[in-house]
Amino acid sequence: xxxxxxxxCAQCAGLNRIPAERLQDRPRCGRCKGEVLPAHPFALEQSxxxxxxxxxxxxxxxxxxxxxxxxxxxxxxxEQAAARLQGRCRLAKLDSEANPQLATRLGIRSIPSLxxxxxxxxxxxxxxxxxxxxxxxxxAQQGIAA
Ligand SMILES: [Zn+2]
Numbered sequence: 001x002x003x004x005x006x007x008x009c010a011q012c013a014g015l016n017r018i019p020a021e022r023l024q025d026r027p028r029c030g031r032c033k034g035e036v037l038p039a040h041p042f043a044l045e046q047s048x049x050x051x052x053x054x055x056x057x058x059x060x061x062x063x064x065x066x067x068x069x070x071x072x073x074x075x076x077x078x079e080q081a082a083a084r085l086q087g088r089c090r091l092a093k094l095d096s097e098a099n100p101q102l103a104t105r106l107g108i109r110s111i112p113s114l115x116x117x118x119x120x121x122x123x124x125x126x127x128x129x130x131x132x133x134x135x136x137x138x139x140a141q142q143g144i145a146a
């Protein structure tokens with residue numbers, strides 16, 4: 001038995017303790033009863049950003065905007081990545097128009113941008129969309145295996 005992992009809920013950002021062997025079992029949030037680790041990207045709001053940075057799983061953020069064609073074209077790839085990485089990496093989408101202060105704070109100059117955080121620290125950044133195999137390979141280089 002390993003120590004449970006701390007994982008913020010995708011819906012309410014409440015911290016949950018989840019045994020490692022249960023990460024793939026669609027755990028429910030102790031606070032809101034929603035799915036802690038959905039197989040789809042969740043919407044990241046700037047008000048919840050610091051809470052969503054917590055915990056033991058890495059967080060991959062897709063910074064996008066609805067008017068951005070390349071962002072829309074990348075969305076299905078990001079969806080597929082979320083399904084492949086469920087329980088290993090959390091995937092979130094940050095709408096840069098709805099959350100301009102956070103986008104500025106993160107130094108976003110172009111979209112789509114992919115930002116990877118671990119233990120609250122940015123450990124990787126990728127400007128522009130990637131095909132799924134390259135996205136998974138980039139994450140594997142950071143120690144996150146699909
Ligand atoms: Zn919750």
